[in-house]
């Protein structure tokens with residue numbers, strides 16, 4: 001199982017597919033993970049991240065509360 005650290009402040013920089021912190025160029029997000037290589041509108045990418053992040057509870061949770069345990073791993077940051 002792939003688990004990636006979640007930093008609530010990096011939703012616009014984190015790849016919504018693989019979780020890698022990528023580069024934001026203008027309005028486009030570029031995943032720096034060569035195996036992923038996702039290129040996506042940065043707002044859409046951020047929205048996808050927020051959708052699965054617990055910090056947005058109540059706002060965008062419409063899929064039955066899919067559990068995301070990785071948020072607790074950010075304590076070391």
Ligand SMILES: [Zn+2]
Nearest residue numbers: 015018031036
């Ligand atoms: Zn990626």
